[in-house]
Amino acid sequence: MLDWLDLSWLNGANVAVILFFIGVAGLVLRKNMMISVIAVGIMNTAIILAFVTMGSSVDHVPPMAAETVAAAADPVPQALMITSVVIGVAVQTVFLVLVLNHYRQHKTLDWDEAKAIRAGRPPAGTATPSP
Incomplete structure (x- = not known):
């Protein structure tokens, strides 16, 4: 059906x-x-996918199902990626809390406006009070 579509690189x-x-x-x-x-x-997620893909092999089986040590997959990279997932979720949570806190204080999610607020300038699009 899709003979023209070569997905060998995927x-x-x-x-x-x-x-x-x-x-x-x-x-x-x-x-x-x-x-x-x-x-x-x-x-x-991309980094985790890269490490899991590079560490995988079709010749190895899960350690619990392997009959010999040579046929077993190394569980250390899998354990490291599970740890990486947990750390990634924690970093995402902290980042999200900081963004939400910034929004509650300044009512903006724009990076340029946040830089202007930090520098003490009025954000773009706001009227400056005339003297």
Whole structure:
């Protein structure tokens, strides 16, 4: 049906690279803080996917099902990625709390307006009081 579509390049490592750069683009190109939170989550997921893909092999079986030690998959990378997932969730949570706290105080999610507020200038689009 889709003979013209060659998906031989589609593997875990390539998808991880694509996802990572989608996250980088979200951080660089967007001014919204919530998009930045989502972009960091996408980048974290891409890194985990890259490590899991590079550490996987079709020749190995789970350690509990292996009959020999040579046939068993190494459980250390899996344990490290589970730890990475937990740390990633914690970082996302802290980032989200900081963004929500900033929004409650300043009523903006724009990075440029946040920089202006921090520098003591009025944010763009607000009227300055005349003397």
